[in-house]
Amino acid sequence: GTLSGTTAVTAVGGVATFSSLSINLVGTGYTLAATSTGLTPVTSSVFNITVAAAAKLTVLQQPSSVVAGVAVAPSVTVRIEDALGNLTTSTANVTMAIGTNAGGGTLSGTKTVAAVGGVATFSTLSINKTGTGYTLVATSTGLTSATSSTFDISVAAAAQVTFSQQPTNTVRNAAIAPALTVRIEDAFGNLTTSTASITIAISTNPASGTLSGTKTVAAVNGVATFSTLTINNAGTAYKLTATSTGLTADISTAFNIT
Numbered sequence: 001g002t003l004s005g006t007t008a009v010t011a012v013g014g015v016a017t018f019s020s021l022s023i024n025l026v027g028t029g030y031t032l033a034a035t036s037t038g039l040t041p042v043t044s045s046v047f048n049i050t051v052a053a054a055a056k057l058t059v060l061q062q063p064s065s066v067v068a069g070v071a072v073a074p075s076v077t078v079r080i081e082d083a084l085g086n087l088t089t090s091t092a093n094v095t096m097a098i099g100t101n102a103g104g105g106t107l108s109g110t111k112t113v114a115a116v117g118g119v120a121t122f123s124t125l126s127i128n129k130t131g132t133g134y135t136l137v138a139t140s141t142g143l144t145s146a147t148s149s150t151f152d153i154s155v156a157a158a159a160q161v162t163f164s165q166q167p168t169n170t171v172r173n174a175a176i177a178p179a180l181t182v183r184i185e186d187a188f189g190n191l192t193t194s195t196a197s198i199t200i201a202i203s204t205n206p207a208s209g210t211l212s213g214t215k216t217v218a219a220v221n222g223v224a225t226f227s228t229l230t231i232n233n234a235g236t237a238y239k240l241t242a243t244s245t246g247l248t249a250d251i252s253t254a255f256n257i258t
Helices: none
Strands: 027-030 047-049 054-061 076-082 093-098 112-114 119-122 131-134 136-139 151-154 160-165 180-185 197-204 216-218 223-226 235-243 255-257
Touching (some): 054 136, 076 093, 093 119, 160 235, 197 223, 216 223
Antiparallel strands (some): 027 047, 054 076, 076 119, 093 112, 093 136, 180 223, 197 235
């Protein structure tokens, strides 16, 4: 601890009185030593400094960078402290939320936890969207909040394909334009860097049309582009399906061939 207050006092009638002394950190068995030039010093009896009232939150275990949808580990922990940084024994509820939302993510898991011995532990927190520079904010009623250090959320394993540029109404035997694009995403909709092949086929075929052009394309940084697809028969409400081995397929919106 640090001793604060007026630590040098002039004696009056042989008695020096110290009325403003304080110590900032809790502890058992403190002593004070009194000295004066040319005199024998004296040491006080032992005394204790106890914790003050709960006043603020401090993030003890900061969040680390993890994959989307995976629990942040090690578990984030938050201390309930007095104004001088001493750990209290509070059992107050602490709530965690996203502060800086670098990727438009959603925080999942148990977000409100009761402290035990002044420490709240969050073991199931996860964020679904990738981003660089997320922060978390811890709050508790009547206490000063705490903001974590920054951390990143990276993409999870490829799990699904999704049409990003849907097919549009097109004349028969003309290439569908703009070119169709299909994303390879993780389970949370984050774009991967996969180079897997994607295949397009007709899903709903109202006029028994035939799909021509390059129907299987290797993705580049998670995106496959189909620029030569045509259908030969006019019809209303065609749909296409995109597939890739081991991934969840996607069906396009309806479009017409005229």
